[in-house]
Amino acid sequence: MRDLFYDLVRRNGMAVSIYLMLAVSLWVFILIILPQLTMLDYSFRFNLPPAKIGGPEDVYTLDQYRYFFQGSGASDGLNTLDIGILFKTLLAAVFVTVFDLIICYPVAFVLAKSSTGAKARLLVLALIVPYWINEILRAFAFRILFGATGVINETGMGLGLWDTPIDFIRQDVALYAGLAYAYILLMIFPLYNAIESLDRNQIEAARDMGANWWQVHAKVVIPYAKPGIASGMTMVFMLTSGALAAPQILGGPSNLWFTQLVYQWFNSGGNWPRGSAYAMVLLIVCIALVLLVMRLFKVSIGEIKQ
Amino acid sequence: MTKEISLEHVWVEFGEFTAVHKANLNIAGGEFFSFLGPSGCGKTTLLRCISGFQEPTRGKVKIGGQDMRGVGPNKRPTALIFQNLALFPLRSVADNIAFPLEVRGVDKKTRRKRADELLELIALPGQGDKKVSELSGGQKQRVAIARALAVEPDILLLDEPLSALDLKLRQHMRTELRAIQKQVGLTFIYITHDQGEALTMSDRIAVMNKGKIEQIGDGKAIYDHPTTSFVASFVGENNVLDGTVLSNDGKTMKIDAGLGTPFTVENHPAGGPALAPGDACHLFVRPEALRLSKDDSAINQFETNFVTEEFEGNMRHIVMNASGTDLKLSLINDGTNAIDANAPVKLDFAPEMGIALKPGELASA
Numbered sequence: 203m204r205d206l207f208y209d210l211v212r213r214n215g216m217a218v219s220i221y222l223m224l225a226v227s228l229w230v231f232i233l234i235i236l237p238q239l240t241m242l243d244y245s246f247r248f249n250l251p252p253a254k255i256g257g258p259e260d261v262y263t264l265d266q267y268r269y270f271f272q273g274s275g276a277s278d279g280l281n282t283l284d285i286g287i288l289f290k291t292l293l294a295a296v297f298v299t300v301f302d303l304i305i306c307y308p309v310a311f312v313l314a315k316s317s318t319g320a321k322a323r324l325l326v327l328a329l330i331v332p333y334w335i336n337e338i339l340r341a342f343a344f345r346i347l348f349g350a351t352g353v354i355n356e357t358g359m360g361l362g363l364w365d366t367p368i369d370f371i372r373q374d375v376a377l378y379a380g381l382a383y384a385y386i387l388l389m390i391f392p393l394y395n396a397i398e399s400l401d402r403n404q405i406e407a408a409r410d411m412g413a414n415w416w417q418v419h420a421k422v423v424i425p426y427a428k429p430g431i432a433s434g435m436t437m438v439f440m441l442t443s444g445a446l447a448a449p450q451i452l453g454g455p456s457n458l459w460f461t462q463l464v465y466q467w468f469n470s471g472g473n474w475p476r477g478s479a480y481a482m483v484l485l486i487v488c489i490a491l492v493l494l495v496m497r498l499f500k501v502s503i504g505e506i507k508q
Numbered sequence: 509m510t511k512e513i514s515l516e517h518v519w520v521e522f523g524e525f526t527a528v529h530k531a532n533l534n535i536a537g538g539e540f541f542s543f544l545g546p547s548g549c550g551k552t553t554l555l556r557c558i559s560g561f562q563e564p565t566r567g568k569v570k571i572g573g574q575d576m577r578g579v580g581p582n583k584r585p586t587a588l589i590f591q592n593l594a595l596f597p598l599r600s601v602a603d604n605i606a607f608p609l610e611v612r613g614v615d616k617k618t619r620r621k622r623a624d625e626l627l628e629l630i631a632l633p634g635q636g637d638k639k640v641s642e643l644s645g646g647q648k649q650r651v652a653i654a655r656a657l658a659v660e661p662d663i664l665l666l667d668e669p670l671s672a673l674d675l676k677l678r679q680h681m682r683t684e685l686r687a688i689q690k691q692v693g694l695t696f697i698y699i700t701h702d703q704g705e706a707l708t709m710s711d712r713i714a715v716m717n718k719g720k721i722e723q724i725g726d727g728k729a730i731y732d733h734p735t736t737s738f739v740a741s742f743v744g745e746n747n748v749l750d751g752t753v754l755s756n757d758g759k760t761m762k763i764d765a766g767l768g769t770p771f772t773v774e775n776h777p778a779g780g781p782a783l784a785p786g787d788a789c790h791l792f793v794r795p796e797a798l799r800l801s802k803d804d805s806a807i808n809q810f811e812t813n814f815v816t817e818e819f820e821g822n823m824r825h826i827v828m829n830a831s832g833t834d835l836k837l838s839l840i841n842d843g844t845n846a847i848d849a850n851a852p853v854k855l856d857f858a859p860e861m862g863i864a865l866k867p868g869e870l871a872s873a
Contacts, residue, residue, distance in 0.1 A: 403594035410559055410581045410588045411608040412659065421611065425598050 245478035266479030284463060288483070291460035292491065295443035298381045302389045302438050303431065310393035311423065315402065333387060341380055341451040348376035372454040380452040385441050389434040396430025397423060432501040436492050443488050460484055510537030510695050511572030511585060511662040513558060518567035520553050527553040529719035535697065540689050542698040542706040545716035546871065551699045552667060558697065559588045559665050572662065587656035588665045592672065593648055595640045601651055602636030608659040626654035646677045653688060663695045670705060682708050703743050707731065715739045733776050740792045740863055742871035747835045749791040753783045763864055765791050767810040767830050773862035781866060789864045795838040797861035800845055801854035809856040814849040828853065
């Protein structure tokens with residue numbers, strides 16, 4: 203820590219170094235650690251009316267977590283509803299992440315290896331511009347697009363592909379499409395960065411030695427881009443599983459996203475400790491899953507941050 | 509197995525720019541053939557035409573008599589060694605060498621066996637499990653060769669593979685490459701801008717400039733009997749004098765180069781186009797062909813003044829000035845060639861050592 207500070211001072215001078223250290227510590231501490239710690243603290247408490255907070259009943263408890271696992275019923279019953287929603291959310295997030303990877307990889311590859319200069323910049327711009335539009339607005343746009351009288355249904359029926367409007371909302375098609383779209387850039391750019399630094403000759407060498415295009419990607423490009431893939435997948439997965447706006451707007455009436463449960467406990471439920479406990483469960487399960495997958499594919503955290 | 513390669517009227521154009529200008533040549537099976545030229549002369553483009561990364565705009569590339577148009581680089585019987593080698597950093601040495609087998613679906617055990625055989629060939633036995641980054645420059649070089657040989661291609665293409673190595677290693681690898689070529693008996697096509705590499709290793713050399721093949725021949729023919737001014741000035745050191753042909757009897761020419769008595773220069777049958785009396789010409793005399801005159805009766809004698817000397821141990825590289833033109837002179841340091849720096853010095857050269865060619869573009873030094 204001291205060495206780091208001296209190094210900073212040597213490079214940037216005293217004033218800038220102090221500002222940097224302060225700003226970063228404040229950022230990390232006040233904006234990340236403190237709220238999360240409060241949330242963690244909350245999750246181990248009872249939901250008490252304001253008058254009783256700090257009183258004799260305000261003690262630590264595992265009750266909120268117990269509720270997530272067992273519900274309000276008998277002590278041996280499982281809270282299948284909430285646990286089910288968690289798994290469904292995770293599964294859907296994995297699906298969205300993999301789907302994003304599949305559609306983003308070719309884009310990132312073309313961007314990194316086949317386009318140069320002005321053409322590449324134009325492509326990047328075209329990718330970014332849609333994100334100048336507010337996320338909620340985009341979600342509503344998707345709702346309209348996939349609605350019973352939306353463009354897709356109208357076109358499909360107009361072409362005679364189907365007769366009655368398909369309920370894309372209830373089928374969760376709209377939700378998956380919206381989520382997949384929402385974080386596409388977070389997949390493309392890490393992939394692009396990773397692939398861009400790959401020496402062109404490696405691809406040509408593989409071609410020359412008899413590899414077909416599929417083998418070039420499977421044996422040369424993808425192993426090389428693995429840290430980028432891991433980075434993109436982690437971000438998309440974390441953000442998708444924690445998304446609220448898209449599930450709220452595009453989700454079918456019968457399909458709850460886990461974040462919506464958290465939201466309900468905080469808002470309509472008025473039970474902040476339980477909401478905190480649910481949020482913690484989501485966070486921990488997601489981190490565990492990411493670490494597990496990284497372990498499985500032999501990617502280290504150190505590689506990802508590059 | 510070796511196959512001959514023929515380029516038939518190959519043109520490569522990138523928009524307005526002509527990278528290869530009507531290349532026509534045959535390379536025999538088992539030959540060590542080099543393309544020599546300055547950077548940007550089109551030699552790499554030509555190599556990419558043979559390997560399949562570039563389709564000629566016009567003309568044909570034939571390998572073993574078969575037209576290669578539309579055949580991708582992965583389907584051609586060629587293996588390319590890249591300038592930066594392009595070894596796969598994430599794979600072990602053995603996995604690198606076995607890559608061509610892996611993509612052909614050869615099973616793991618056979619792959620490993622073949623990799624070990626090739627490691628044997630390149631004198632790196634038992635190093636298969638090392639990482640590529642653990643190897644030295646010369647070892648990486650050899651691994652790249654082994655990888656290219658793994659599926660027994662008919663033709664090995666080498667794109668300046670030695671340029672990243674230091675001088676000592678480069679000279680060592682020249683010998684080694686030549687030895688490997690003799691051992692495996694493949695056709696080697698070698699791209700280089702280094703004439704030393706081309707001259708020492710090749711059976712034949714094509715000298716290229718600005719997309720055109722200027723001359724094809726063995727090292728001796730290219731060095732001793734260049735057919736264009738570019739080849740004469742690009743390959744080896746050369747002194748060039750502007751002159752005019754006074755007479756040509758078919759065997760010898762008289763050339764006035766503005767240095768006193770006209771010079772007598774032999775016509776070479778394999779030389780460039782014949783020169784007629786009155787033609788302007790470039791007269792080339794190599795630094796080692798110039799000598800200090802022993803007596804005043806020598807043929808092709810002229811007077812010069814000492815400018816400067818560079819001492820290289822075994823050789824002395826001297827610059828002399830003859831009526832305003834600097835001439836390089838290389839002498840063996842055997843103690844017999846004293847030069848008086850303060851008096852005019854007479855030089856001469858043998859008639860067969862002068863090369864008179866039509867004036868043309870000279871290679872920039």
